[in-house]
Amino acid sequence: MGATTPDSVVTTARLGTVLVVTVNNPPVNALSVAVRQGLAAAMAQAQADDAVAGVMLVGAGKAFIAGADIREFGKPAMPPSLPEVCRSIEDCSKPVVAVLHGAALGGGLEVALSAHYRLAIQNSSGGAKLGLPEVTLGLLPGSGGTQRAPRLMGVKAATELMLSGQHLSAKAALAAGLVDKLVEGDDAQAAGLAYVNELLAQNAPVRRTRDIAIPDPAAALAELEMLKADTARKTRGLFSPLKIIECVQAAVQLPFDEGMALERSLFLQCIDSPQRAGLIHAFFAEREAAKVPEARAAAPRPVASIAIIGGGTMGAGITVSALDAGYPVIMVERDAESIARGRANVEKVYAGLVAKGRMTEEAKAAVMARYTGSTSYDDLANVDLVIEAVFEDLEVKKAVFKELDRVCKPGAVLATNTSYLDIDAIAAATSRPQDVIGLHFFSPANIMKLLEIVVPAKVSAGVVATAFELARKLKKLPVRAGVCDGFIGNRILAVYRQAADYLMEDGASPYEIDAAVRDFGFAMGPFQVTDLAGGDIGWATRKRRAAARKPGDPKARYVEVADRICERGWFGQKTGRGFYLYPEGARVGQPDPEILAIVDAERAKKGITPRSFTADEIMRRYMAAMVNEGANVVHEGIALRPLDVDVTLISGYGFPRFRGGPMKWADMEGLPRLLADIEAFAKEDPLFWKPSPLLVKLVQEGKNFDSLNHSA
Numbered sequence: 001m002g003a004t005t006p007d008s009v010v011t012t013a014r015l016g017t018v019l020v021v022t023v024n025n026p027p028v029n030a031l032s033v034a035v036r037q038g039l040a041a042a043m044a045q046a047q048a049d050d051a052v053a054g055v056m057l058v059g060a061g062k063a064f065i066a067g068a069d070i071r072e073f074g075k076p077a078m079p080p081s082l083p084e085v086c087r088s089i090e091d092c093s094k095p096v097v098a099v100l101h102g103a104a105l106g107g108g109l110e111v112a113l114s115a116h117y118r119l120a121i122q123n124s125s126g127g128a129k130l131g132l133p134e135v136t137l138g139l140l141p142g143s144g145g146t147q148r149a150p151r152l153m154g155v156k157a158a159t160e161l162m163l164s165g166q167h168l169s170a171k172a173a174l175a176a177g178l179v180d181k182l183v184e185g186d187d188a189q190a191a192g193l194a195y196v197n198e199l200l201a202q203n204a205p206v207r208r209t210r211d212i213a214i215p216d217p218a219a220a221l222a223e224l225e226m227l228k229a230d231t232a233r234k235t236r237g238l239f240s241p242l243k244i245i246e247c248v249q250a251a252v253q254l255p256f257d258e259g260m261a262l263e264r265s266l267f268l269q270c271i272d273s274p275q276r277a278g279l280i281h282a283f284f285a286e287r288e289a290a291k292v293p294e295a296r297a298a299a300p301r302p303v304a305s306i307a308i309i310g311g312g313t314m315g316a317g318i319t320v321s322a323l324d325a326g327y328p329v330i331m332v333e334r335d336a337e338s339i340a341r342g343r344a345n346v347e348k349v350y351a352g353l354v355a356k357g358r359m360t361e362e363a364k365a366a367v368m369a370r371y372t373g374s375t376s377y378d379d380l381a382n383v384d385l386v387i388e389a390v391f392e393d394l395e396v397k398k399a400v401f402k403e404l405d406r407v408c409k410p411g412a413v414l415a416t417n418t419s420y421l422d423i424d425a426i427a428a429a430t431s432r433p434q435d436v437i438g439l440h441f442f443s444p445a446n447i448m449k450l451l452e453i454v455v456p457a458k459v460s461a462g463v464v465a466t467a468f469e470l471a472r473k474l475k476k477l478p479v480r481a482g483v484c485d486g487f488i489g490n491r492i493l494a495v496y497r498q499a500a501d502y503l504m505e506d507g508a509s510p511y512e513i514d515a516a517v518r519d520f521g522f523a524m525g526p527f528q529v530t531d532l533a534g535g536d537i538g539w540a541t542r543k544r545r546a547a548a549r550k551p552g553d554p555k556a557r558y559v560e561v562a563d564r565i566c567e568r569g570w571f572g573q574k575t576g577r578g579f580y581l582y583p584e585g586a587r588v589g590q591p592d593p594e595i596l597a598i599v600d601a602e603r604a605k606k607g608i609t610p611r612s613f614t615a616d617e618i619m620r621r622y623m624a625a626m627v628n629e630g631a632n633v634v635h636e637g638i639a640l641r642p643l644d645v646d647v648t649l650i651s652g653y654g655f656p657r658f659r660g661g662p663m664k665w666a667d668m669e670g671l672p673r674l675l676a677d678i679e680a681f682a683k684e685d686p687l688f689w690k691p692s693p694l695l696v697k698l699v700q701e702g703k704n705f706d707s708l709n710h711s712a
């Protein structure tokens with residue numbers, strides 16, 4: 001006997017006395033309205049059919065259920081709601097068993113928590129992955145997760161699970177008490193059926209999670225108070241984490257139904273928050289950024305081995321990233337001493353993991369066995385992909401690429417990690433520009449997620465596809481960028497960093513600017529970042545570029561404060577002094593009156609009468625500069641879509657994820673207001689503040705940046 005919903009996203013089949021309910025809604029079985037309807041209908045069927053003694057809930061494909069259908073948020077809600085579906089599962093008078101063989105996340109786990117028993121499967125593709133990651137989308141578990149998880153796994157562990165958004169393996173879920181049993185094997189359906197039949201044979205009772213009492217409420221509330229203080233400090237400005245704690249407090253203090261009602265009302269508040277819109281935009285943007293025309297047009301080339309040229313900080317970081325992904329890596333340096341240093345740089349990373357207990361000595365030895373150091377380019381003859389990470393100088397890089405052209409096999413991908421140099425010129429140094437591409441990693445390269453894939457004019461689609469495939473293997477977030485000075489990220493950074501300098505010269509202190517930028521949600525302000533990176537970085541470049549500027553150049557206005565600071569040998573944290581003072585190696589800086597005096601002197605030299613700026617005025621300029629250059633970058637085709645700018649700034653430059661990226665932020669603020677701001681600023685400084693033609697066009701057409709996100 002079998003039944004299906006109209007579009008078959010939920011199917012039912014009776015096997016003996018067990019009603020097998022299968023969710024089949026690719027790619028991840030999200031709980032769309034059709035799935036919710038299908039589940040509700042299946043539960044009604046199970047209840048009504050006397051031949052059914054027990055129910056098994058299972059997911060088709062790779063996932064159990066990855067959660068609510070995120071694409072439905074922000075649209076009118078359609079019945080039945082997920083809490084209603086969960087209630088119908090829990091209410092069932094026959095035992096319901098959830099069989100979890102893949103992602104059981106968010107609403108998916110909430111469905112499982114409403115079942116009476118849970119079986120986790122560990123299989124060859126990893127198996128069950130349980131979590132309540134709603135917080136990462138600006139939400140809280142809104143179908144009983146905040147009420148049921150604490151009853152099953154304890155208040156502290158459940159709250160930590162929800163606050164971290166962490167996924168638990170089958171084994172960890174069993175240890176945490178979230179599942180009743182763990183089975184290994186690839187046939188989830190058979191394992192599940194065996195478990196349900198075993199339970200039925202034992203006359204196992206219907207066990208409703210809502211009936212479990214939370215032990216020692218006073219101790220639980222005390223734990224929650226501690227978590228609350230910690231969370232308020234760690235998640236500055238985020239809305240949903242504290243709401244999660246409120247819900248769990250209700251789970252401890254109130255009857256189940258009242259807790260559910262509170263959860264619902266706070267969930268709806270989260271749904272309405274701009275943070276939800278920003279975080280869900282970021283979620284989809286990260287996935288969309290990996291979809292580029294070249295990857296659709298051509299297959300990636302096979303890559304079984306990687307070479308890195310250069311063993312400095314960047315080269316070593318990229319090496320670690322490639323080793324972590326399982327590749328054998330050859331590192332080439334110019335002499336024995338340099339290669340020894342390069343190897344040491346790589347080993348240092350793994351030694352750190354061993355020291356922290358996050359890696360065993362044996363695992364470290366196994367990884368390092370895939371590393372080879374060499375001083376000869378001739379060792380690269382069979383390598384599939386080379387990443388050059390040498391000194392940032394065009395002539396040096398061209399020389400490296402000439403060598404690579406000489407030794408590498410035909411079809412090898414030749415990549416440069418330059419952060420701003422002309423990759424077309426580097427490609428032209430070889431006889432095979434179709435194989436040359438930019439792979440711009442961010443430091444530390446083994447940790448930072450962003451990878452700008454820079455596409456020069458002559459590169460073949462297959463090489464671009466290879467770069468995107470490599471990013472996937474390295475677990476990076478790839479963004480396609482065109483060739484220009486600074487590509488997407490550094491080009492935009494240069495402009496908003498300049499806006500910060502102008503604000504400082506015009507009257508805001510660096511401390512006021514940093515505070516405003518932090519309050520907006522960045523972890524650090526621009527002057528703190530300078531101190532962290534080292535003020536000397538870029539000092540020489542800055543002076544060289546300033547000298548080359550001509551009147552009329554939009555960057556003609558040059559703020560010399562940072563140069564005055566560098567001239568004193570104050571290079572930031574590493575010298576104990578920069579824009580801030582760092583007494584005795586402190587990492588958090590203190591404002592320095594002498595810096596304010598330097599700023600004053602520079603203003604006086606230029607005849608600038610300082611004026612005051614509110615935090616809002618500071619941020620309007622800072623953001624207008626960022627968004628306007630973002631629009632230019634899209635307009636010129638350097639970024640394919642506004643979402644590529646968003647992903648770049650969030651994952652490489654500390655832009656607050658909950659705001660969705662600068663372009664999403666601009667859409668939410670309204671483009672007409674932004675344009676009006678830029679036009680007003682242009683009255684003071686028409687060279688720097690030039691409205692981007694794209695921004696002007698979108699405002700004229702009454703459109704927003706998001707309208708361009710769906711066209712590539």
Ligand code: 3H9
Nearest residue numbers: 027030066067068069070082103105106107141142143287
């Ligand atoms: C929630 O449940 C709220 C409830 O508490 C209360 C409700 C009342 N919806 O990541 P991938 C798409 S909030 C719609 O590349 P992977 C994704 O966009 C939800 N679509 O694969 C992509 O589409 P495309 C809580 C979704 O194997 C495709 O699936 N749940 C959803 O690397 C493949 O995704 C979460 O936060 C969704 N929920 O990773 C889990 N999820 O092919 C969010 C994915 O067109 N999801 N898609 O680009 C994930 O963490 C990962 O997708 C997962 C798979 C681990 C499942």
